[in-house]
Amino acid sequence: MIETWNLLLGGFATAIQPANLMWAFIGCVLGTAIGVLPGIGPALTVAMLLPITAKVDPSGALIMLCGVYYGAAYGGSTTSILMNTPGESSSIMTALEGNTMAKHGRAGPALATAAIGSFIAGTIGVLLLTLFAPLVADFALKFGPAEFFSLMVLAFVTVSSVLGASMVRGLASLSLGLAIGLVGMDAIAGIPRYTGNVPEFIDGIEFVLVAVGLFAVGEALYNVLFEPKTDPGTRNKLSSIWMTRDDWKRSWPAWLRGTAIGFPFGSVPAGGAEIPTFLSYSTERKLSKHPKDFSSEGGKGAIEGVAGPEAANNANAAGALVPLLTLGIPTSATAAILIGAFQNYNIQPGPLLFQTSGPLVWGLIASLYIGNLMLLVLNLPLVGMWARLLTIPKPQLYAGILVFASIGVYGMRQSSFDLFLMYVIGVIGVIMRRFDFPVAPVIVGMILGPMSEKQLRNALSISQGDWLIFFKQPIACTFMVLTILVMFVPMILRKRGVRLSEDD
Amino acid sequence: MKIRFSVALRHAAVAVASVALASQGFALDNVKFMIGANPGGGFDQTGRNLGKAMVEAGVAKSVQYENKGGAGGTIGLAQFANASKGDPNAMIVTGAVMVGAIVQNKPPVTLANATPVARLFYEYNVFVVPANSPLKSMKDVLEMLKKDPGSVKWGGGSRGSVDHISVAMIAKDAGVDPSKINYVPFQGGGEASAAILGGHVTVGTSGYSEMQQFIKSGKMRALAVTSGSKLPGEPVPTLKEQGVNVEIGNWRGVYGAPGITEAQRKALADAVVAASKQKSWTDALASNDWFPAVLTGEEFAKFVDGEHKRIEESMKAVGMVK
Numbered sequence: 113m114i115e116t117w118n119l120l121l122g123g124f125a126t127a128i129q130p131a132n133l134m135w136a137f138i139g140c141v142l143g144t145a146i147g148v149l150p151g152i153g154p155a156l157t158v159a160m161l162l163p164i165t166a167k168v169d170p171s172g173a174l175i176m177l178c179g180v181y182y183g184a185a186y187g188g189s190t191t192s193i194l195m196n197t198p199g200e201s202s203s204i205m206t207a208l209e210g211n212t213m214a215k216h217g218r219a220g221p222a223l224a225t226a227a228i229g230s231f232i233a234g235t236i237g238v239l240l241l242t243l244f245a246p247l248v249a250d251f252a253l254k255f256g257p258a259e260f261f262s263l264m265v266l267a268f269v270t271v272s273s274v275l276g277a278s279m280v281r282g283l284a285s286l287s288l289g290l291a292i293g294l295v296g297m298d299a300i301a302g303i304p305r306y307t308g309n310v311p312e313f314i315d316g317i318e319f320v321l322v323a324v325g326l327f328a329v330g331e332a333l334y335n336v337l338f339e340p341k342t343d344p345g346t347r348n349k350l351s352s353i354w355m356t357r358d359d360w361k362r363s364w365p366a367w368l369r370g371t372a373i374g375f376p377f378g379s380v381p382a383g384g385a386e387i388p389t390f391l392s393y394s395t396e397r398k399l400s401k402h403p404k405d406f407s408s409e410g411g412k413g414a415i416e417g418v419a420g421p422e423a424a425n426n427a428n429a430a431g432a433l434v435p436l437l438t439l440g441i442p443t444s445a446t447a448a449i450l451i452g453a454f455q456n457y458n459i460q461p462g463p464l465l466f467q468t469s470g471p472l473v474w475g476l477i478a479s480l481y482i483g484n485l486m487l488l489v490l491n492l493p494l495v496g497m498w499a500r501l502l503t504i505p506k507p508q509l510y511a512g513i514l515v516f517a518s519i520g521v522y523g524m525r526q527s528s529f530d531l532f533l534m535y536v537i538g539v540i541g542v543i544m545r546r547f548d549f550p551v552a553p554v555i556v557g558m559i560l561g562p563m564s565e566k567q568l569r570n571a572l573s574i575s576q577g578d579w580l581i582f583f584k585q586p587i588a589c590t591f592m593v594l595t596i597l598v599m600f601v602p603m604i605l606r607k608r609g610v611r612l613s614e615d616d
Numbered sequence: 617m618k619i620r621f622s623v624a625l626r627h628a629a630v631a632v633a634s635v636a637l638a639s640q641g642f643a644l645d646n647v648k649f650m651i652g653a654n655p656g657g658g659f660d661q662t663g664r665n666l667g668k669a670m671v672e673a674g675v676a677k678s679v680q681y682e683n684k685g686g687a688g689g690t691i692g693l694a695q696f697a698n699a700s701k702g703d704p705n706a707m708i709v710t711g712a713v714m715v716g717a718i719v720q721n722k723p724p725v726t727l728a729n730a731t732p733v734a735r736l737f738y739e740y741n742v743f744v745v746p747a748n749s750p751l752k753s754m755k756d757v758l759e760m761l762k763k764d765p766g767s768v769k770w771g772g773g774s775r776g777s778v779d780h781i782s783v784a785m786i787a788k789d790a791g792v793d794p795s796k797i798n799y800v801p802f803q804g805g806g807e808a809s810a811a812i813l814g815g816h817v818t819v820g821t822s823g824y825s826e827m828q829q830f831i832k833s834g835k836m837r838a839l840a841v842t843s844g845s846k847l848p849g850e851p852v853p854t855l856k857e858q859g860v861n862v863e864i865g866n867w868r869g870v871y872g873a874p875g876i877t878e879a880q881r882k883a884l885a886d887a888v889v890a891a892s893k894q895k896s897w898t899d900a901l902a903s904n905d906w907f908p909a910v911l912t913g914e915e916f917a918k919f920v921d922g923e924h925k926r927i928e929e930s931m932k933a934v935g936m937v938k
Contacts, residue, residue: 252810253813311723312687314691439809439810439813441806441810460828463829464832566803570802573769574769574816
């Protein structure tokens with residue numbers, strides 16, 4: 113343990129060199145900016161910055177690229193809250209409560225809880241990375257297809273909490289998402305499904321595109337078409353910028369729970385950044401003492417529904433560095449490109465990394481602590497400025513949202529087809545809003561559907577068709593038992609006359 | 617109006633002439649690379665490294681890259697074939713992955729709509745098992761496979777990839793029906809390595825450079841490489857040395873625009889060959905474990921036809937293509 117601290121201190125000596133501080137700062141600013149823009153994700157940005165590795169020394173470049181990676185996880189929440197436009201797919205859950213809060217004049221507290229929660233989760237995540245990386249990595253390897261599928265089953269069951277007030281409408285939206293998820297080349301057999309011979313559909317439909325279409329374009333068009341007559345502009349009201357004592361009290365536990373869900377998820381291969389945010393949101397919804405605040409209940413937006421998923425998202429980003437640094441295994445697209453950056457310096461992340469490039473890695477880890485602090489300092493003062501954006505008159509604001517959405521989606525792969533598709537999906541979003549169908553379950557279905565199909569088929573292939581594999585392996589079995597508990601315990605409790613604070 | 621128009625024409629002619637003068641000494645002007653993948657992947661690295669070497673070799677004045685990912689590179693190929701007809705400075709990066717995507721999805725635009733220029737290099741795969749596996753050699757794996765084809769779980773990249781096809785070829789060579797193999801596809805090398813390290817599959821396969829670190833650190837045991845002879849400096853035996861008559865690699869190369877003349881095609885090939893002798897290119901080869909295999913002209917065209925047939929047959933054997 114003492115040895116770890118000494119190495120970390122050495123790392124700090126590297127990280128606080130002025131040049132490296134500058135690189136960290138550039139990375140953080142850039143990351144925040146691209147996090148704010150929908151469509152332009154950290155993976156693309158890191159890829160575009162790769163050539164810099166030819167000019168800058170390894171510590172500086174890697175510190176900057178990691179800053180971009182981290183900053184994007186911070187910035188993604190901003191547009192979710194303000195404009196209902198998720199900047200990254202992992203901030204979709206944030207939009208649910210965050211945007212409702214913003215509409216009721218509480219954009220400030222929503223942005224603040226996201227920023228502080230990200231800082232706390234990020235810092236705890238890096239601390240866990242410092243102390244337990246090798247242990248966590250060994251545990252993460254135990255996750256194979258069977259374990260993932262059991263986890264997906266748990267996610268599907270708990271996801272009912274995002275379905276909104278009407279179960280039937282929620283399930284209809286979820287099914288639409290599952291259907292959209294089927295489009296494209298099937299991940300196991302490699303056979304195109306529902307592509308209608310359109311080559312753009314072969315890789316499936318990008319969920320950022322659907323999210324931006326449904327949330328941003330749908331929202332903007334809906335407001336233009338229907339809202340002015342019914343709503344005399346509550347959106348532009350701003351009550352308070354800062355978090356109240358009650359906000360703090362409700363955010364704390366949500367931050368910690370979000371961290372506990374997000375970090376392990378980041379470290380397992382093929383985990384993805386979205387599912388922990390779903391799970392965190394479900395958890396907060398179930399545990400909340402203020403269920404009436406949640407947007408699906410027609411409330412004013414529950415702060416824990418922002419705090420939890422945002423913390424989960426950032427802890428997840430820290431967790432993803434565990435397999436990256438200890439095993440050389442990328443768990444996200446951005447991590448894969450970061451590996452490319454290491455390789456440009458002839459450094460191979462993996463089991464030998466801490467031995468071959470110790471000072472560099474410890475410098476990088478130290479810079480993550482510094483980067484987290486920088487992002488907090490950078491983002492908190494911006495809260496007031498961002499929140500004031502909402503006082504922009506509606507026509508200009510919605511026009512701005514449409515411009516942002518178009519640039520972002522076109523930027524993903526310079527495709528006019530994608531742009532067209534986004535507007536088609538936007539119109540679907542308008543229709544769904546008009547008839548009170550929730551849009552979040554579409555995205556949830558799109559993400560969970562193809563992943564669970566892939567893991568189920570791989571798991572059964574590995575077990576040679578034995579369905580009991582999900583109960584024979586300890587981790588998979590734990591998730592299955594948890595699923596059964598989540599399904600039946602409330603029912604049994606209710607039968608025995610125990611009232612829960614919130615019933616679905 | 618007429619006069620002014622002809623003046624404009626003359627200006628244009630002068631401008632063209634001066635560009636031609638300025639580019640003297642360069643075999644190619646501003647080379648445009650189409651890369652049918654997003655930045656960061658193998659196609660992208662190939663294109664960017666080659667472009668850099670072409671400028672360094674003085675055979676191209678400047679280089680531009682356009683990334684258009686999707687569907688194994690065939691979306692980029694379609695745009696390339698339509699937009700750059702007859703352009704002597706346009707090239708597209710291609711390889712076994714793109715040929716596989718063409719066989720699999722039968723897109724309207726194929727490599728037949730472009731002009732073959734040169735093959736550049738091969739990447740070879742390695743077969744590995746987790747360090748605690750009882751399997752010590754490819755022979756052990758084959759014995760297990762012959763006894764019960766389903767019991768050997770092969771982990772690798774997506775179906776139809778070089779990883780998958782190599783497994784099908786091994787099964788066929790061992791006299792086992794390739795449609796009976798239990799192939800578990802993962803997305804990306806990372807997921808596959810994790811599944812191998814975690815012992816979720818019996819045998820794994822992926823590019824040698826990706827697996828090297830796990831082999832060196834003793835977390836995985838290498839059973840065989842897919843190259844024709846041992847990789848330089850590595851003790852891992854080939855498949856052939858263990859009695860399996862399979863040699864397969866993931867090659868990459870470049871194609872030119874459709875409708876260019878034979879002389880223009882030769883100019884492109886000469887430029888690529890010149891670039892392949894640059895230090896920056898040989899360094900890129902070494903750091904990525906790419907094995908140079910330059911092939912140009914008609915021989916390259918014939919090679920691609922052969923690859924097309926070979927991949928199609930393998931996909932038919934495993935039931936992916938009818």
